[in-house]
Amino acid sequence: MELVVGVDVGNSTTEACLARVGDGAVTLLATALTRTTGVKGTPKNADGAVTAVRAALERAGVTPDALHRVLLNEATPVISGLAMETITETIITESTMIGHNPATPGGTGIGVGVTVAIGDVGDIADGPEGPVVVVVPPGWDFDDVAATLNAAVDTGVDLTAAILAGDDAVLVTNRLTRKVPVVDEVAAVEKVPLGMLSAVEVAPPGRTIRTLSNSYGLATVFGLDPQQTRQVAPVARALTGNRSAVVVRTPTGDVTDRRIPVGELTLRGEARTVRVDVDAGAEAIMDALARAQPLVDATGEPGTHVGGMLAQVRDTMTDITGQPASEIAIRDVLAVDTMVPAEVRGGLAGEVALENAVALAAMVRTDRSRMQAVADRVADELGTSAAVGGIEGAMAALGALTTPGVERPVAVLDLGGGSTDAALLDRDGACVAMHVAGAGELVTKLIDAELALDNRETAEHVKRHPLAKVESFYHLRHEDGTVQFVQEPLPPQVFARVVTLGADGPAPVPTRLNLDAIRRVRRKAKRRVFVVNALRALRQVAPRGDLRALDFVVLLGGSALDFEVPDMLADALAPFGVVCGTGNVHGTEGPRNAVASGLVMAYSEAAP
Amino acid sequence: MSSPTGPTSTAERTLRLRDIGPARRGTRPDEVVIALSPAFAGIFSKTIVEVPHAEVLRQLLAGIEEQGVTARVIQVHDTADLAAISHLGARLSGSGISVGVLSRGTTMIHQRDLARLSNLELFPQSPLLDAPVFRQIGSNAARYAKGESPEPVPTRNDQMARPRWQAKAALLHLKEFETIEAGRGPVEVELDFELSSAG
Numbered sequence: 140m141e142l143v144v145g146v147d148v149g150n151s152t153t154e155a156c157l158a159r160v161g162d163g164a165v166t167l168l169a170t171a172l173t174r175t176t177g178v179k180g181t182p183k184n185a186d187g188a189v190t191a192v193r194a195a196l197e198r199a200g201v202t203p204d205a206l207h208r209v210l211l212n213e214a215t216p217v218i219s220g221l222a223m224e225t226i227t228e229t230i231i232t233e234s235t236m237i238g239h240n241p242a243t244p245g246g247t248g249i250g251v252g253v254t255v256a257i258g259d260v261g262d263i264a265d266g267p268e269g270p271v272v273v274v275v276p277p278g279w280d281f282d283d284v285a286a287t288l289n290a291a292v293d294t295g296v297d298l299t300a301a302i303l304a305g306d307d308a309v310l311v312t313n314r315l316t317r318k319v320p321v322v323d324e325v326a327a328v329e330k331v332p333l334g335m336l337s338a339v340e341v342a343p344p345g346r347t348i349r350t351l352s353n354s355y356g357l358a359t360v361f362g363l364d365p366q367q368t369r370q371v372a373p374v375a376r377a378l379t380g381n382r383s384a385v386v387v388r389t390p391t392g393d394v395t396d397r398r399i400p401v402g403e404l405t406l407r408g409e410a411r412t413v414r415v416d417v418d419a420g421a422e423a424i425m426d427a428l429a430r431a432q433p434l435v436d437a438t439g440e441p442g443t444h445v446g447g448m449l450a451q452v453r454d455t456m457t458d459i460t461g462q463p464a465s466e467i468a469i470r471d472v473l474a475v476d477t478m479v480p481a482e483v484r485g486g487l488a489g490e491v492a493l494e495n496a497v498a499l500a501a502m503v504r505t506d507r508s509r510m511q512a513v514a515d516r517v518a519d520e521l522g523t524s525a526a527v528g529g530i531e532g533a534m535a536a537l538g539a540l541t542t543p544g545v546e547r548p549v550a551v552l553d554l555g556g557g558s559t560d561a562a563l564l565d566r567d568g569a570c571v572a573m574h575v576a577g578a579g580e581l582v583t584k585l586i587d588a589e590l591a592l593d594n595r596e597t598a599e600h601v602k603r604h605p606l607a608k609v610e611s612f613y614h615l616r617h618e619d620g621t622v623q624f625v626q627e628p629l630p631p632q633v634f635a636r637v638v639t640l641g642a643d644g645p646a647p648v649p650t651r652l653n654l655d656a657i658r659r660v661r662r663k664a665k666r667r668v669f670v671v672n673a674l675r676a677l678r679q680v681a682p683r684g685d686l687r688a689l690d691f692v693v694l695l696g697g698s699a700l701d702f703e704v705p706d707m708l709a710d711a712l713a714p715f716g717v718v719c720g721t722g723n724v725h726g727t728e729g730p731r732n733a734v735a736s737g738l739v740m741a742y743s744e745a746a747p
Numbered sequence: 748m749s750s751p752t753g754p755t756s757t758a759e760r761t762l763r764l765r766d767i768g769p770a771r772r773g774t775r776p777d778e779v780v781i782a783l784s785p786a787f788a789g790i791f792s793k794t795i796v797e798v799p800h801a802e803v804l805r806q807l808l809a810g811i812e813e814q815g816v817t818a819r820v821i822q823v824h825d826t827a828d829l830a831a832i833s834h835l836g837a838r839l840s841g842s843g844i845s846v847g848v849l850s851r852g853t854t855m856i857h858q859r860d861l862a863r864l865s866n867l868e869l870f871p872q873s874p875l876l877d878a879p880v881f882r883q884i885g886s887n888a889a890r891y892a893k894g895e896s897p898e899p900v901p902t903r904n905d906q907m908a909r910p911r912w913q914a915k916a917a918l919l920h921l922k923e924f925e926t927i928e929a930g931r932g933p934v935e936v937e938l939d940f941e942l943s944s945a946g
Binding site: 242243281306307308309310313610611612613628631634635636637649651 | 809812813814815858860861862865866867882886891894895896897898
């Protein structure tokens, strides 16, 4: 009988599995889990490994000198990097359009007239020149605005609408004798061209504008010919879904939706090389990748955004592995289309448009894993022998076999932080392993960008935990609509907010979006990364690339603990007749400890 | 565009509070209660940095009105403690939301289910509160009443505010403290804004 411990150094956690091995039987004694020290595959890992081994020994009540051997995994030879680039932008020229959505516009309806500064309204009273739209700069008090406008109307000015700098629309409309639509919070109101024909539209609460968001509505309002109507179509489209809007007719004013040239991605495969424009979107990139498979390297056109994106990935790899950038070959990419809110160029009120962006995850193979150095240091510290052995994928599959209800052939899907790894262990014990780029980190990045959080920590919370809306200090509504009452009042900083329900209690999500919108973004990000990658990776290990040939798929890794990813994957794999679920190593450990356990099992099988 | 030429009406208004009877608990879910300290618009007429009380109330009311919410103003006579004033206001408010204001300007947004010494938003440095901040406070209070999730009003912080204003704040507090009438319940008030000819 021998006492051995398997140690798995992962990207974020180090796991240990202590067992007694002999006569082909393995008796589990204890497991332990600690944070990985240093970057995976570097000598610093030894500290974390020793801590994990000591913890397992202590739990089992065994002294270190009884230990026969420490088994370390051969770290997966892949590292991944991420980059994201916006590929469209919206530009407003000559301040022709105000399409922001102030929370509280005033009045309802549409007003068309010539723009006039409020300071000049008194002067036009003598000779009314038709309908006017009054423009009010910052610094004007709402009582004064209302008084000035009422006085002007009394002297015969045909007031049809107003555009305000401050947040005063409701206040002003409440005080007007003639109710007109008022749009407010236009920060750069001084840029509104004066003396031009313009239209202001405000829809009733809960509705959206109907005239200015319709190309023919704009043509009617401004008397446009078919050629001009074609030109204003982008304006109408940009205003769709708004509750209020202003359109000013200037000689050459325009709203354009421009594609930013981001450069060409060159995918060098074993058989052929394929080039693809990144601004063609994720689908085109993934199509090109499929044609280039198996990938040898990917490069971006120098001097373009995509060149920069890949250079960034290579730089990170160089930092981690110490390999020169020229030796680093990108072996897989995952492109994901996303929508990122960005401020509109030329906008007058900080308008935000959803722009298209492409996120790229790239994976690099490294041959300089320094696990042997880690093993030597661990052996030193514990006064025992240590060995590196076993391909991580095969070990994970062996460990996964201890899950109740699983038999060979079994496929494991390790949902990690940087890469998604699949391995298939067949009846004869042969194993194929595959790694594809993109996993948990990419999901976090997509959530961060799409919600414009600009905070990785918060995005991580949104990814990991279900949402709820705090409706009072004593109750909250979960994302499925159920209400939960609490005995102790909730903390004031979460009052009336959308929160994530983590282990540390509710934490507010700082965004104007409502719960449903946040939930949609979260689920979409997970589906586009995990479901796409799971199918991609499993196809590569499945016999003849046929998912129907798989019987059991066991989910492992940190993201297998996610509250919805396993369900999404099970749903996606169900049509192929595959049994898919989260692993439960030894029937007790959940999706954790598979590799560490696999190391012990492999040792036991190899031992005489 | 020409620079603002409108009259700066802010300096010209004075405010008188008229008692119209004991303050009752509101039933409308769309109201915010503004609770004033004993000496507000009484022996004092402006805050520690000389923002007129008329302007403080006008901006708070404007912030609430812009959100389409109604406001009710009460004055508390038996305490000059901001937490106590605000919490009392919150308990009388139909929506459960109140804004409490001291004569020197210190302000708090409170909610009736909270512990008295807690709050939704507190603006402790009275010397840093000006008209635009009072507008935002009114606006946020109204949005809480509507069940929305407003971003908290950015609180400014000035290291020098304490040494510079502490003595004056203490004097103002003592003065306000002297106007406390123990045992007198909160009263509902009507506001009379008057345009003074002084300019």
